[in-house]
Amino acid sequence: MSIVDKIFDEVLNRKSIFKNRRVLSIDYVPETLPHREKEIEKLAKILATALKGGKPSNVFEYGKTGTGKTAVILYVLNKLIQKAKKYNLHFAAAYVNTRMYNTPYKVLYKTATELGIKVPRTGLAVADIFEKVLRRIDMLESFVVIVLDEIDYLVKKKEGNDILYRLTRINNELENSQVSVIGITNDLRFKEFLDARVLSSLSEESIVFEPYTVEQLYDILKQRAELAFIDGAIDDSTLRLIAALSARESGDARKAIDLLRIAGEIAEREGAEKITEQHVRMAYEEVERDIIKAAIKSLPHQEKLVLLAIALLFTKSKKVTTGVVKKMYEKLCEITGTPPVTLRRMNDFINDLETLGLVSCQIVSFGRYGRTKVISLEIPSQTVFLVLTEADPLLAEILKDWSPFKFDT
DNA sequence: CATCCACAGGAAGATCTGGTAG
DNA sequence: CTACCAGATCTTCCTGTGGATG
Numbered sequence: 001m002s003i004v005d006k007i008f009d010e011v012l013n014r015k016s017i018f019k020n021r022r023v024l025s026i027d028y029v030p031e032t033l034p035h036r037e038k039e040i041e042k043l044a045k046i047l048a049t050a051l052k053g054g055k056p057s058n059v060f061e062y063g064k065t066g067t068g069k070t071a072v073i074l075y076v077l078n079k080l081i082q083k084a085k086k087y088n089l090h091f092a093a094a095y096v097n098t099r100m101y102n103t104p105y106k107v108l109y110k111t112a113t114e115l116g117i118k119v120p121r122t123g124l125a126v127a128d129i130f131e132k133v134l135r136r137i138d139m140l141e142s143f144v145v146i147v148l149d150e151i152d153y154l155v156k157k158k159e160g161n162d163i164l165y166r167l168t169r170i171n172n173e174l175e176n177s178q179v180s181v182i183g184i185t186n187d188l189r190f191k192e193f194l195d196a197r198v199l200s201s202l203s204e205e206s207i208v209f210e211p212y213t214v215e216q217l218y219d220i221l222k223q224r225a226e227l228a229f230i231d232g233a234i235d236d237s238t239l240r241l242i243a244a245l246s247a248r249e250s251g252d253a254r255k256a257i258d259l260l261r262i263a264g265e266i267a268e269r270e271g272a273e274k275i276t277e278q279h280v281r282m283a284y285e286e287v288e289r290d291i292i293k294a295a296i297k298s299l300p301h302q303e304k305l306v307l308l309a310i311a312l313l314f315t316k317s318k319k320v321t322t323g324v325v326k327k328m329y330e331k332l333c334e335i336t337g338t339p340p341v342t343l344r345r346m347n348d349f350i351n352d353l354e355t356l357g358l359v360s361c362q363i364v365s366f367g368r369y370g371r372t373k374v375i376s377l378e379i380p381s382q383t384v385f386l387v388l389t390e391a392d393p394l395l396a397e398i399l400k401d402w403s404p405f406k407f408d409t
Numbered sequence: 410c411a412t413c414c415a416c417a418g419g420a421a422g423a424t425c426t427g428g429t430a431g
Numbered sequence: 432c433t434a435c436c437a438g439a440t441c442t443t444c445c446t447g448t449g450g451a452t453g
Contacts, residue, residue, distance in 0.1 A: 123430080370416055
């Protein structure tokens with residue numbers, strides 16, 4: 001038997017430490033949500049009005065990422081759907097994540113699709129599609145809940161407020177159906193962007209989600225680990241480590257569960273019978289690395305060039321300003337045969353890179369010598385070179401025989 | 410202490426893609 | 432086929448500004 005056969009056989013015969021991998025996936029909603037009983041109760045009470053045919057309020061949920069906002073909504077909606085079925089009530093729900101559906105048209109499109117209404121993906125005027133969706137919703141003769149998750153992505157654009165305004169007041173235009181809008185945001189300063197009229201109608205009821213504490217994270221992890229792994233695959237102390245690592249950063253339950261899953265995958269790959277603290281630490285680093293890699297790889301070509309320009313400059317000097325980035329960027333454009341964008345646009349790219357956490361910027365005034373952004377690379381420049389070499393054959397060619405002197409200006 | 414550098418970043422609009430409707 | 436639509440992307444034009452320097 002060849003060595004390859006051996007490896008395959010070994011892997012296939014090995015008993016997996018996973019019992020049920022699915023419970024660690026992002027969109028799994030567990031049977032119970034520990035430490036969210038109060039929030040669930042509140043939301044349930046609000047929506048319960050619907051069971052009696054009344055019009056429930058619009059709801060506004062806010063709290064940081066990974067505090068269970070989405071999970072609570074989905075949990076309550078699932079229960080509501082079950083109840084509605086049992087009592088033969090008309091009820092429909094649409095879940096729209098406005099990070100992905102971040103324009104008025106897309107929001108309407110997704111809402112319609114979720115409600116089983118067929119509309120074209122593009123091509124129509126927003127007013128037309130709104131009209132169409134409105135009529136179809138009325139025809140449903142139902143109580144309809146529209147959940148707008150990560151609503152801040154919609155509101156930060158000017159047109160976003162308009163569509164929200166119309167959605168939150170849609171009931172005035174309906175005769176046979178009732179609509180409740182639930183907005184979810186993790187941006188706590190988000191209210192500033194929101195049109196006052198929308199704010200008042202959306203926050204008829206609001207529910208605040210506090211970050212989980214270490215103990216709470218531990219409980220959540222414990223619950224998931226019991227479902228996900230076979231007995232004895234993970235110790236309490238290891239779970240506590242994951243909880244501590246996650247709580248230290250953010251109290252983000254999603255990240256904690258991610259960490260648990262990846263630690264499990266690493267342990268499995270190694271053929272270990274148990275997830276150790278070592279696996280957790282490896283997972284922790286892997287998560288960080290992967291986020292960075294993925295971020296760089298998914299950058300548009302132009303932004304890659306800007307990032308590369310910054311990385312190249314940063315190897316030589318820690319004082320990288322917009323002006324020098326522009327020069328280096330233009331040089332790279334010339335080499336790669338890319339038409340360069342204007343300074344204004346490049347500045348947007350740099351801000352983008354900052355949002356992604358790849359660089360950080362500070363506006364500094366040098367008095368007589370102007371006022372500009374000082375940009376620093378937040379990740380090792382070698383990482384940038386490496387990932388770009390992998391991701392882009394053209395850039396790989398340039399970086400192949402790269403030496404710091406080649407790019408001297 | 411006014412000046413002026415080297416930009417930041419808002420507003421508006423041009424261009425282009427990918428679509429519908431009749 | 433033409434007329435039209437939304438939205439991404441980018442440009443053009445613009446006003447605003449912290450502080451070293453003359």
